[in-house]
Each structure stands twice: as C-alpha cells, then as structure tokens.
Amino acid sequence: MYKIIFFIGLLFSFSPFISAEARPVKVLASFTILKDFIENVGGEHVQVDSIVDPNEDPHVYEPTPDTSKKILEADIVFFNGLGFETWMSRLVEGADYKGPLVVATQGITPRLIYDPDLEGADNVVDPHAWNNVLNARVYVQNIRDALVKQDPTHKDIYESNTKAYLKKLDDLEAWIQETLCCVPKEKREIITAHDAFGYYGEAYGIKVLAPVGISTEAEASAWDVAKLVDQIKALKIKVVFVENVSNTKVMQQLSEETGAQIGGTLYSDSLSEPTGPAPTYIKMMHHNTNLIIKAMEKNEL
Ligand SMILES: [Zn+2]
The missing domain is CATH 3.40.50.1980 (Nitrogenase molybdenum iron protein domain)
Incomplete structure (x- = not known):
C-alpha cells in the first residue's frame, strides 16, 4: 500500500513538468497576417492569438483592458514594426509586459514615400512590407529565429516547417509573376x-x-x-x-x-x-x- 501511495505521489510531483513540456508556446501577434505566418512556422507547438481581429483595421486599433490581459498571458509577442502599430509601445508599457517583443520586419529595407498627412512628410516609412512576397520570406525567417530562441526543444520542427512554407511562398511569387x-x-x-x-x-x-x-x-x-x-x-x-x-x-x-x-x-x-x-x-x-x-x-x- 505504501508503495502505491509513493508511486502516485511521484506521478503527481512530475506532472507539472509533463504539462509544461507539452504546452504550446503562447504567442500574440499584432495582426492577422502575422498570426498566419507564425502558425505556419510554429505548427502544433504554438498557440497564436491576434490583437487585431480579421477584417479590422490595425491603423486605428484602440487597445482595451482585454488586450493588456492577452499581452501579459503571452510567452512572446510579435509585431510588424515600421511604424504600423502606432499603439504598440503604449500597450506594452501600460500592461508592463516584460517578455520578448519581436519586430517581424527586421532586415527589410523599408520603402520611403512622400505622405503629406504624416510627420516628416518627405521620408515616411511605408509599413505594408508584407505585400511583396520576397519580404514575406524575411518575416517568416525572423519568426523562425525567434521561436527557436524561445523554444529550442522544437528547433528542428520550426526549421522544417519554415522550409516547407518558404517553398509555398516561392510558388506564390512565381504564380504572381507568371499571372501578371x-x-x-x-x-x-x-x-x-x-x-x-x-x-x-x-x-x-x-x-x-x-x-x-x-x-x-x-x-x-x-x-x-x-x-x-x-x-x-x-x-x-x-x-x-x-x-x-x-x-x-x-x-x-x-x-x-x-x-x-x-x-x-x-x-x-x-x-x-x-x-x-x-x-x-x-x-x-x-x-x-x-x-x-x-x-x-x-x-x-
Ligand atoms: Zn494600411
């Protein structure tokens, strides 16, 4: 009897480790396009939520108390950068989020335009970099690197998922060029x-x-x-x-x-x-x- 109780006790004492191992990485993306990239790289090892919902406008998004809750529950947060999410720094500071914050456009050469509606009108950075498939490749590789750093146990899976998705992006690029x-x-x-x-x-x-x-x-x-x-x-x-x-x-x-x-x-x-x-x-x-x-x-x- 004592042995059985000891065994059950042992099982319970290990269970937190078992569930921590099995739990997917909780990822928060600022908008849905980024969420889709992350899901393709992370597969079953990530659980991704998006701050801005489908069909909603990220430019004019207003964070709510619920957004602060979401960001505090996340293991890692991704955003576009290039000035797209004008509300992001306010949200991070307000919620006192201290986890990793990844700029998905890192390494992309931004397009500079003239926009009289914005400050510094002559050299405004255009944030919509995902609309060039070659840039989407960079987003995906940045996501891969950040997920590998966050969850090195599944490095091989993140790398092979990325390879497979980059192939799909190459097919997409070829299709666009050919169709146009x-x-x-x-x-x-x-x-x-x-x-x-x-x-x-x-x-x-x-x-x-x-x-x-x-x-x-x-x-x-x-x-x-x-x-x-x-x-x-x-x-x-x-x-x-x-x-x-x-x-x-x-x-x-x-x-x-x-x-x-x-x-x-x-x-x-x-x-x-x-x-x-x-x-x-x-x-x-x-x-x-x-x-x-x-x-x-x-x-x-
Ligand atoms: Zn826009």
Whole structure:
C-alpha cells in the first residue's frame, strides 16, 4: 500500500513538468497576417492569438483592458514594426509586459514615400512590407529565429516547417509573376483606398494611386479627391477598389465622378474571416492579384 501511495505521489510531483513540456508556446501577434505566418512556422507547438481581429483595421486599433490581459498571458509577442502599430509601445508599457517583443520586419529595407498627412512628410516609412512576397520570406525567417530562441526543444520542427512554407511562398511569387506577365505595361495602374500596395506595385511593376496615404487615420480632402479624379480620367483607369479595412465612401465617390466601376474588395492590412476569400496570406495574395489583373485588363491604353 505504501508503495502505491509513493508511486502516485511521484506521478503527481512530475506532472507539472509533463504539462509544461507539452504546452504550446503562447504567442500574440499584432495582426492577422502575422498570426498566419507564425502558425505556419510554429505548427502544433504554438498557440497564436491576434490583437487585431480579421477584417479590422490595425491603423486605428484602440487597445482595451482585454488586450493588456492577452499581452501579459503571452510567452512572446510579435509585431510588424515600421511604424504600423502606432499603439504598440503604449500597450506594452501600460500592461508592463516584460517578455520578448519581436519586430517581424527586421532586415527589410523599408520603402520611403512622400505622405503629406504624416510627420516628416518627405521620408515616411511605408509599413505594408508584407505585400511583396520576397519580404514575406524575411518575416517568416525572423519568426523562425525567434521561436527557436524561445523554444529550442522544437528547433528542428520550426526549421522544417519554415522550409516547407518558404517553398509555398516561392510558388506564390512565381504564380504572381507568371499571372501578371501578360498585362501590358501601359495598363498597369490601380486605385486603392489607402496606400497599402506600394510594395506590391514596386515588386510587380504596377503604378498604385490612392486618395489617402499609408494610414487609414487620414481622411481624403476635397483636393485629394479632385486630383485623383483627374488622374483616373487622364490615365483611363476603369476600376477602383474598396478595401476590407477602409471606409468605402471615398471610393464610391470616385466611382461616381469618373464612371470607373468598383472592382471588388482588396484585403490589405487584415485577413478575412476563415470563411471569407482571404483567410490566409497566400489566399489573400491570390485573391488580390486576381482582382487587380481583372481591373488592369479593363484599363484603356
Ligand atoms: Zn494600411
């Protein structure tokens, strides 16, 4: 009898170690695109939550007491950086989070643009770096390195998951290049709701115009809209897009004033719900590219 009790006692005394070993790393990502990258790298060894929900706008997100709770429960936190999450430092300081904080864009050369709505207008950093697949590769490798550091036991798995996902990203890049190949240079112009597709445009040779700059916080002035109406007419652009995270009013106005059709919804800064057309980064890039091609084909030469 004594032996049995001793054995049970031994089992209980080891159980915390067993559960700590089996518990996935609790990861918090600032937005859904990052969450998807982390899930692909971490697989079953991570449990990832996103601060900003699908279809929500990360530019204007307001942290709540619930966000502070989430960040304190996380083992590791990832964010985009490049000034995307303007609320991040306030959140980290307010919650007194002391764990690892990983900038997923580390090593990416940022795109500098002119944005009169923001401070330092001449050299504003564009944060939407994920919209170039080659940059997405860098995000994924940064995530791999941070997860290996956080949880070295599963190093081999994180490395092989990363390898497999990078292969998928290479296939995606090849598909985009191949699909875009036949659109004439003169037709490669699109109008998006905010300037979220600059990296995409640079990577794939497309001129991207928008009524507001890199943040949805700014509102288009009457002058911005009038200028864009003139550009749409001069460039013979036939389609304008709405976005999942932006107000559609200005795009409807542009459509009415120029006769350009609304070409559908681009997923720019957040993924869709799981049942929507852009529940993962790869599906989002397919969806956006298909819409963009359809739109550019309608442009007149
Ligand atoms: Zn944006």
